[in-house]
Amino acid sequence: MIATSAFVLLVVSLIVQIVHFFRTKKAPDTVSPWLSLVAGALLLIEIIRRSVAIQFIALTGLFESLVFLACLLSLLTFAMHFFRWSAENRILPFGATIIAIIFLALASSPIAPSEVKPPVPALQSGWLILHVSFTFVGEAFFAVGFVSAILQLLTKDKDKSKSYDRTTYTSIAVGYPIFTAGALIFGAIWAEKAWGLWWSWDPKETWALITWLTYTAYLHLRLVRKNTSKLVPALVIIGFFVAMFTFLGVNFLMTGLHSYA
Amino acid sequence: MKSYLDRLYDALRSVKLAIVLLVVLVLFAVAGGVIPQGKPVDFYTTQFGGSISNLIVLLGLNHVFSSLAFLIAAALFAVNLTVCTFHRLTLEIGKPWEKRRHGPDILHVGILILLFGGILTARTRTETILEVQKGQAAALPDGSTLVLTDFDFETYPDGRPKNWVSTVTIGTQTQRQIKVNSPLREHGYSIYQKYWKNETNVILLDPTGMEITLRQGMRQPTMDGFVFFMAVSTDYSSPAQSPGSTSIGSNSLSENNPVFLVEDHNKRLVIKAYEGDKVGPFIYKGRVENSISGLAVVSDKGYPYVVAGFVLVALGVFLTYVQKLKGLVP
Numbered sequence: 001m002i003a004t005s006a007f008v009l010l011v012v013s014l015i016v017q018i019v020h021f022f023r024t025k026k027a028p029d030t031v032s033p034w035l036s037l038v039a040g041a042l043l044l045i046e047i048i049r050r051s052v053a054i055q056f057i058a059l060t061g062l063f064e065s066l067v068f069l070a071c072l073l074s075l076l077t078f079a080m081h082f083f084r085w086s087a088e089n090r091i092l093p094f095g096a097t098i099i100a101i102i103f104l105a106l107a108s109s110p111i112a113p114s115e116v117k118p119p120v121p122a123l124q125s126g127w128l129i130l131h132v133s134f135t136f137v138g139e140a141f142f143a144v145g146f147v148s149a150i151l152q153l154l155t156k157d158k159d160k161s162k163s164y165d166r167t168t169y170t171s172i173a174v175g176y177p178i179f180t181a182g183a184l185i186f187g188a189i190w191a192e193k194a195w196g197l198w199w200s201w202d203p204k205e206t207w208a209l210i211t212w213l214t215y216t217a218y219l220h221l222r223l224v225r226k227n228t229s230k231l232v233p234a235l236v237i238i239g240f241f242v243a244m245f246t247f248l249g250v251n252f253l254m255t256g257l258h259s260y261a
Numbered sequence: 262m263k264s265y266l267d268r269l270y271d272a273l274r275s276v277k278l279a280i281v282l283l284v285v286l287v288l289f290a291v292a293g294g295v296i297p298q299g300k301p302v303d304f305y306t307t308q309f310g311g312s313i314s315n316l317i318v319l320l321g322l323n324h325v326f327s328s329l330a331f332l333i334a335a336a337l338f339a340v341n342l343t344v345c346t347f348h349r350l351t352l353e354i355g356k357p358w359e360k361r362r363h364g365p366d367i368l369h370v371g372i373l374i375l376l377f378g379g380i381l382t383a384r385t386r387t388e389t390i391l392e393v394q395k396g397q398a399a400a401l402p403d404g405s406t407l408v409l410t411d412f413d414f415e416t417y418p419d420g421r422p423k424n425w426v427s428t429v430t431i432g433t434q435t436q437r438q439i440k441v442n443s444p445l446r447e448h449g450y451s452i453y454q455k456y457w458k459n460e461t462n463v464i465l466l467d468p469t470g471m472e473i474t475l476r477q478g479m480r481q482p483t484m485d486g487f488v489f490f491m492a493v494s495t496d497y498s499s500p501a502q503s504p505g506s507t508s509i510g511s512n513s514l515s516e517n518n519p520v521f522l523v524e525d526h527n528k529r530l531v532i533k534a535y536e537g538d539k540v541g542p543f544i545y546k547g548r549v550e551n552s553i554s555g556l557a558v559v560s561d562k563g564y565p566y567v568v569a570g571f572v573l574v575a576l577g578v579f580l581t582y583v584q585k586l587k588g589l590v591p
Contacts, residue, residue, distance in 0.1 A: 121423070121442065125442040210294060
């Protein structure tokens with residue numbers, strides 16, 4: 001019910017943003033960021049409610065992960081407005097809102113059962129919580145970078161391209177260390193504590209490594225090519241698709257140690 | 262005009278080479294992520310058909326991460342990273358302290374130490390599985406004795422496992438607990454709570470009336486042979502007899518009865534026993550269910566290097582983040 005209310009608020013926020021696109025008077029949109037903030041707060045309440053119910057931080061299933069990611073994106077959308085990151089373009093929060101809505105739609109689908117279940121022994125670890133939360137915070141920034149990279153590829157205006165490039169780079173530069181810590185370092189420490197192995201070449205681990213290598217390649221390519229090559233933003237777009245495949249695709253197409261995720 | 266050595270040095274430290282190698286490693290990892298790894302050749306033939314499975318096996322894509330091509334690419338990446346780190350570090354050291362940015366250097370050194378630790382782990386890690394019943398002892402690889410003094414298995418109301426806790430002593434030390442996600446590090450080993458299972462033990466009475474407990478797979482010597490506890494039968498019929506053997510015991514409908522192999526004067530019998538039945542020179546008294554704690558005893562020489570690598574990588578990304586963040590927000 002709480003997640004559904006957040007979903008409705010995000011849809012309303014999206015409609016408000018669309019209306020603002022078509023308004024002739026270029027007045028700032030002061031409504032949708034607050035709707036996103038309330039949606040994010042509601043999703044946070046849902047996570048806290050489930051955490052109290054299972055007496056553990058509710059980040060151990062697909063439903064909870066999707067709700068957490070949507071929550072982060074909603075809060076990030078508000079932060080873009082609050083810190084004026086998106087003062088020059090309105091498509092960035094628009095794209096982030098769409099992605100948050102997609103995550104919530106997936107959370108309400110049969111692929112993500114919402115039944116509240118306390119975690120089995122392997123999932124009762126502080127390292128798991130760090131692993132999942134840091135990974136998703138990193139991926140929320142990757143989502144912003146993804147939208148910005150698409151805009152960068154589509155625009156023909158050099159100044160706008162430069163501005164989008166900066167936003168893309170900022171998002172990835174912030175998300176990358178957080179993702180590195182979460183997906184690779186905390187994930188490996190948890191695996192060692194739970195199974196006695198840092199790394200097992202499990203499909204989820206392999207695809208997380210592919211995500212990390214892709215963004216590593218982006219950061220190094222941007223160092224060499226700056227804003228002169230279409231390949232630079234293209235790598236960010238590829239990286240986000242790989243990240244989403246790691247998050248969702250691996251769960252449904254492959255089996256491994258992360259089959260409960 | 263640069264010497265060959267200088268040109269080689271420049272090539273090995275170049276960011277372009279790093280990007281090419283990263284892309285190559287991505288391609289290998291995608292192959293390893295899409296194609297199931299380490300399966301028998303027949304599996305690939307069934308899944309992908311003859312010609313594709315032949316190609317997979319020929320290119321080593323059935324074991325990508327231990328294939329020569331992947332290892333060469335990874336080794337080249339390590340060389341590139343080493344030379345690049347050395348070059349960058351020497352440049353940074355030449356700068357005034359306040360202008361130095363050592364984040365990427367620490368990150369790169371961390372990755373190199375991580376690679377070294379990973380290789381050491383892969384080559385030296387050993388894992389021994391101990392299956393111990395409550396009150397029983399088991400020998401660790403170094404000869405010291407582990408005693409399982411207690412074992413708790415908690416479940417949620419819906420039957421799913423909640424917690425497994427083994428309480429152990431090693432040598433003369435005080436009691437310590439081993440839980441899932443909370444291994445015991447002792448005597449240079451890490452001991453993990455790997456699994457839990459129930460095991461059926463059978464109780465036999467010898468001719469003097471003394472109880473002998475047998476675990477499944479154990480044999481008890483007798484004067485003229487042995488009695489071997491094979492399995493617990495869940496069939497409602499008596500087991501098939503081995504050639505030249507005869508079956509002892511009732512054929513009435515029952516289940517969960519132990520099956521023994523009895524050797525007596527070189528003659529072997531397979532027996533499904535019921536309480537009070539004669540099994541060789543013994544009388545089958547009954548069975549008991551015991552909880553078995555599965556503990557993995559791991560020795561890993563790469564452990565401290567991997568930990569040090571992680572610390573440096575975390576420190577490196579944090580420093581890089583802090584040094585860059587201020588100027589990044591548009």
